[in-house]
Amino acid sequence: MKTVQIAFQILVILGFPYLAQRTKHWGKLGNFLSPVVLCYIFGMILSNFNLIHTPIKFREACSQISIALALPLLLYSSDLGFVYRNLKVFLVSFALAILAAVVATGAIAVAFFAHLPQIDQAAGMLLAVYVGGTVNLFATGYGLGATPDYIGLINAADIVVGGSYLLILTSVGPKLVALVLHRKPSTAYTHTIEEETAATPAPGMILACLASSIVILGISVGLSYLIFGNLKNSTFLILCLTTLSIAASRLEVIQKLKGSFQVGEYLLLMFCVGLGLLADLEQLVGGGFPIVLLTICTILGTVGLHLLLAKIFKVDDEAFLVTSTATIFGPPFIPQIAATIGNPKVILPGIAAALMGIMLANYLGIGLGWFINWIL
Template identity: 35%
Template structure:
């Protein structure tokens, strides 16, 4: 009975969040934040959950999710990347690396999984939340650390996003040149769906799941063949690489709703992680992690602004490329609207999708680099 209840909640709550995600309450608070919060509340309930089922479901969900996010990132879209926008995005990654290294050398907390957290932050600030969670899972961070890092990133990101759509452009315009219109492409970078019937939509969702499961099986087999055992970081790299290689195949491209299924699986993962937390660890390590995330977040912004000033990057290009890195493709349109620049929307979305692919490689890569730096 415990297993049935556990699986029922893990699937039903994310379904409800997807159904109501466009309502004012859910969209304002963020479905992922609500999933974490509900998971934490359930962890305090007197109900007996099957923790093994929660852990396995969470692990499978995040793995399939990152696979589908990459499959949904059609590589043909990246040909639209304009040189100034791509240059600013690269400057953003350089800024992140600088902030990571400064934080690594200047800030230290005893008993904190600092290198793992910094690797996760590289993933999220190049890609997005799926990368953060996938890297955290691959590196074996505690559930409490995962929840706190996600919460800190959401709170800081939410606060800055409000400033981004209100005050940041007027302030930066005092120091940076204005955007010069070049009649760029303004059509949407998102896929348009042709499936309309309920039955066909269900079929597409099943096909998306089957495609991701097949890639997971192939990745697992490859890792077993190469290492003779399950190596989770290697599995994540293998999964990402196979997804990138298979995404242009016509049969994969014809499968619709890959992004939506990936988003649903991310909610399942978020709920499951919340249900597994230990409140004592949450309180003990909370402040240190908030400080670490804050240093990386604001350090990245300040360095990026400084590099933009040196390279004379225009303010609109800076804000769109920064949004693509820090927030992902979903936030490009609101920012473009707030700065009154539709021309850069497709370029920002393409960068955000590219970030999903790069995030895993860079996040895991920097974790290994930081580990090498602390060796005597």
């Protein structure tokens, strides 16, 4: 039975993105229900209605492998000149995102949730995850002395609330942000991508793209084992993938690959299905409502303050969307927002911002937890 379930999950992850991509032809409805949104929701439905029963570790492995293979293919479109020309605005937006997260998380925790048990631990973990990522949430939780159950509760709330924000971000989010911030045109590059991806790549070219990505992933995994003896250092692995992919993009043999972006985008949709399969709403049943409410207020405060500061400091919409994604969701989610706004050039600065966030998150999260514990 387990073998059948595993085979079914693999077929779902492989096949549903193809169906989701057909929604691009649904007009206005297709613009709202983007393939990214559909894949994520579909995975959540399968998981939470118990339509699939594979082990969590297998689901994690499927999502991790798909994004690890997608990243090199998407980064082949990297433009270092674009990064250099836009470095200042991305750095400013990243700094504003960090400032917004620290101020909003601390203020909301103290002002509205001061009497919530372990509010110092909850606020520290939420700040860590909204500056870095899930790894930082767990590290900060243990650093603040939180129990495994409490860490799991905060993580579950983040998955549900953060997942909801991700759906907004990859559907109507860019249009809403463009109403507030200066809009940066990416139409020239978008047209080029559309021309390149209009036709389905030949099977041989798809295999060549996958082979190149597998080689880069294999080298990255090998270096991680050589230096650390395991794959637990996800930051190092992402750094390796990013660096090797950028270097490979300069090779003539890689530049001749047709459809690499399209293949990478399909793998990205597979990752979205796998991500939805990991969303377990049952973890919040019981005493989780106050934590969910705290998480909702924190993410709304963080994003709202970041948007206000971006308006004041004249940050454009693309830089805001990318750095918001980088800090709140981390490196694996940058390609999603890049696909949504139609500009793969933002992937590289987005990943750089996300990695900086990961490095800062534990310090900020534990520091905020200690500070709240001291003043309360």
